[in-house]
Amino acid sequence: xxxxxxxxxxxxxxxxPYRVSSYEVSARKVLSKLGVELVEMPDxxxxxxxxxxxxxxxxxxxxxxxxxxxxxxxxSILTLCPGCSGTLKKTNRLLKEDKRVREEVNKYLSGxxxxxxGSIEVKHISQVLLEDIGLDKxxxxxxxxxxxxxxxxxxxxxxxxxxxxxxxEDPENPKALRAxxxxxxxxxxxxxxxxxxxxxxxxxIDEKISLSLVREKLLHVKEVGxxxxxxxxxxxxxxxxxxxxxxxxxxxxxxxxxxxxxxxxLGLAMGMQPEDLxxxxxxxxxxxxxxxxxxx
Amino acid sequence: MEDNKPDSFKIDPKFRYEVIKVPGGENLLRCFQCGTxxxxxxxxxxxxxxxxxxxxxxxxxxxxxxxxxSDFLWLCASCFTCTDRCxxxxxxxxxxxALKNMAAMEGQIPEVFKVLLGNLIKSxxxxxxxxxxxxKREALGLPPLPKANIDGLIKTLQNIGIRRLLEGNLQKTPExxx
Numbered sequence: 001x002x003x004x005x006x007x008x009x010x011x012x013x014x015x016x017p018y019r020v021s022s023y024e025v026s027a028r029k030v031l032s033k034l035g036v037e038l039v040e041m042p043d044x045x046x047x048x049x050x051x052x053x054x055x056x057x058x059x060x061x062x063x064x065x066x067x068x069x070x071x072x073x074x075x076s077i078l079t080l081c082p083g084c085s086g087t088l089k090k091t092n093r094l095l096k097e098d099k100r101v102r103e104e105v106n107k108y109l110s111g112x113x114x115x116x117x118g119s120i121e122v123k124h125i126s127q128v129l130l131e132d133i134g135l136d137k138x139x140x141x142x143x144x145x146x147x148x149x150x151x152x153x154x155x156x157x158x159x160x161x162x163x164x165x166x167x168x169e170d171p172e173n174p175k176a177l178r179a180x181x182x183x184x185x186x187x188x189x190x191x192x193x194x195x196x197x198x199x200x201x202x203x204x205i206d207e208k209i210s211l212s213l214v215r216e217k218l219l220h221v222k223e224v225g226x227x228x229x230x231x232x233x234x235x236x237x238x239x240x241x242x243x244x245x246x247x248x249x250x251x252x253x254x255x256x257x258x259x260x261x262x263x264x265x266l267g268l269a270m271g272m273q274p275e276d277l278x279x280x281x282x283x284x285x286x287x288x289x290x291x292x293x294x295x296x
Numbered sequence: 297m298e299d300n301k302p303d304s305f306k307i308d309p310k311f312r313y314e315v316i317k318v319p320g321g322e323n324l325l326r327c328f329q330c331g332t333x334x335x336x337x338x339x340x341x342x343x344x345x346x347x348x349x350x351x352x353x354x355x356x357x358x359x360x361x362x363x364x365x366s367d368f369l370w371l372c373a374s375c376f377t378c379t380d381r382c383x384x385x386x387x388x389x390x391x392x393x394a395l396k397n398m399a400a401m402e403g404q405i406p407e408v409f410k411v412l413l414g415n416l417i418k419s420x421x422x423x424x425x426x427x428x429x430x431x432k433r434e435a436l437g438l439p440p441l442p443k444a445n446i447d448g449l450i451k452t453l454q455n456i457g458i459r460r461l462l463e464g465n466l467q468k469t470p471e472x473x474x
Contacts, residue, residue, distance in 0.1 A: 172380075205370050
């Protein structure tokens, strides 16, 4: 039996194992220190979101399979990717509410000895931090307040949209990530187009359009002059961080905006070292932030 | 694909009734063309080929081929801004997804999706996770990646006709109905 108050099974999805280890490393460290125990899923597959354009049924079955596997573990799901949590939440709700669809999906799952029962919930890490841990407990864990740091937030679309299925955050005026940033004592400034999409979902369809979205975001962030842009989605992070130098070359511009996963920022505020939080993986070096930490 | 073949303007008056039967397409007929979707669309802002209001209108009017054979359909980023802001509750992104699903059933599938699907049935992930990344995980002290039970996954998906979807002729499996 675990002594941790909050136990979840962690659903990693595809993007994080593929190329965003810095998010996973920092998230696991931070969650562990805040008393969240993560149990590995012995088996999982893509959440279904990237394949829904081909077939809604395929998406339903893929996400239902993940839900059924987590039900076997006996724990609710925590995801780091809002795309995954959004999709799993949507399917969870559709199948819980619609007996006919549930029975149809279960016909597919039963072929491999699985069943969707509807016994668990799905939460994104930001929701776990806000609802289960709470800002007060996080504030207590902040031993290295990041006063003097100025950052901007990008919550990303799937953290809150479509509102009907996510029901956790206000898509027109997102507050969750801002509140989580402010608890570290860093200043979170507003900028134009804060809720605009990162374009990652069409990066493989039309690179030029998707990188144009990245460019506009980085220009808007640059206008307000911040030490970093903070994301809480692996796909948004890839677009703004890993692709930043490419976008600079494509448009002949310089942005030089470090992009941190929220869990990296929080980890710093909780007194952890940058090298333990995956900072080495970042391409745009957050020099100013590292200097600030060095001074502290 | 802006071609001028007369075929592209062929009207199929029953098309809209087909769309409303596809999951996600149910609310197509509610649209009164206010254009909120297009004016708030992050993609429409950067490319004039993509106009969600127009796609919806074309579907209502029955321009089947012009919609289903188009490239623009696949530019929707699924950000769901249109869905959340539509005053008529059309769930625009879902209608557009339903149209993509219909296009896929007819074998109109952008190459990238075939790659994702191919990876899925090999590993459970839509990406091929490189060996270097697995080693990096170890170096970073991360737990080993769970191995998807591929036999179980394939068994689950076989009746959906995943292979036929991969080959782009899912329409030969009319029994697929979830």
